[in-house]
Amino acid sequence: MEDEVDRLVAAWRRERPDLDVEPLEVLSRVSRLARHLDRARRLAFSEHGLEPWEFDVLTALRRAGTPYQLSPGQLLTQTLVTSGTMTNRIDRLAKKGLVERLPDPSDRRGVLVRLTDEGRDRADQALAGLLDQERAILAELSRTQRGELAGLLRQLTAPFDNIPG
Template sequence: MARRPPPDASLPPDRVAQIQQEWARERPDLDVTPQGVLGRLHRLAGFLTEELVDVYRRHGLGEGDFDVLATLRRAGAPYERAPGELADHTMVTSGAMTKRVDRLVAAGLVTRRRSEADGRGRVVALTDRGRELIDRAMEDHMANEHRLLQALTPGQRAQLEALLTHWLRAYGG
């Protein structure tokens, strides 16, 4: 069974540590050390998602809307992509993408038109209003992400990024 380093005595145990202690008491035969990483990642992901979504809401966007607009914006001028390409970049189904694009068209943030290269295909493009909105939202989003990482030193950030990159690659991400 893997041994965990002793917790920092200056800090009270967090909820995950409490859960692990309860399991150790009730089922000492189980190695619950993975909860130390996975439980904290799960809790942190929920917290971070709320903090990120709050910025999107301030701009009148949902998480999916922000994702589509950002994907179009980073495509570079003329800020357009085929719906299938958008779905690939945002990792959603084509059905979900259709709903997102419909909502953004109705809001005047994107247009949908036939592809000039392939008359059967479609192209989704940012409107000027959509580009201005995503530029403002992206500035606030990045300021928020910098704020969220302030608890870590630059060295810790780099180490965490390397570890997460390695771990994600193990799953084909």
Template sequence: MGVIGRVSRASRLLERGVKDFFAEHGLEAWEFDMLATLLRSGADATMCMKDLSSSAMVSPGALTNRMDHLVKRGLVDRWPAPHNRRMTLVALTEEGRRVADEMLVLHAANEERLLAGLPEDEREALAGLLRKLLVSLGDTSL
């Protein structure tokens, strides 16, 4: 098996490990991504939909559907911006912040579990090589 085959297989196994982990905690991986992006946005965990779409690398249409879902779950609130009613703001609710904070810790532990077969120096080397590969393939999001 060549490099691409190994990278592809590792990606599938890691994705399954992450998906199963979030499912055990009643979340989809994309839900956590949205909550974590809002949490990282600042003290009030509020963003406009346009910035959230860009930051999360999700199309505006997909983001609207995701926010509809998270609003129904009580994890985010959404309202028109007072200074520009064409703009929509979203923020974590108290429950959304609690879930995001809790899941950040648990997600880090799950990542540690998934990478336990590699010592720290090898993880750092792998991260560097993958970063270099992604840049060479045109991924500038790093």
């Protein structure tokens, strides 16, 4: 089955036969797939009354385990947004009662963001919904193929995640 990137690559080979556009076969697919996933997620979450960005923050806290709290800085590295954005997100989530801000007892510059009970429930519900949707998307591949794909992607993401990026 052909996809939009096949057409894109064919077009470049026709227009710029002097260039090696092989990298696009991988990385353009990554970008486009991510964009499709964003849209699909937005739909899935709207059934639970959450925006994708809300999900990202709430689940980061949920994963941290009891007492479900992290510093804004830790949330930054997990969600790949800037500090200004995170401040704004925490404000809005706090206003909705899904998280609360606490002073960090060991560092007076610092803040801890804690999930409320309602925030935790919402995160759990939305996660279950998301996993169902993602399983459906991945049904295109066999279990073995999914493992291979995960491994190959890990090789590309690891440098970004481990070197200060």
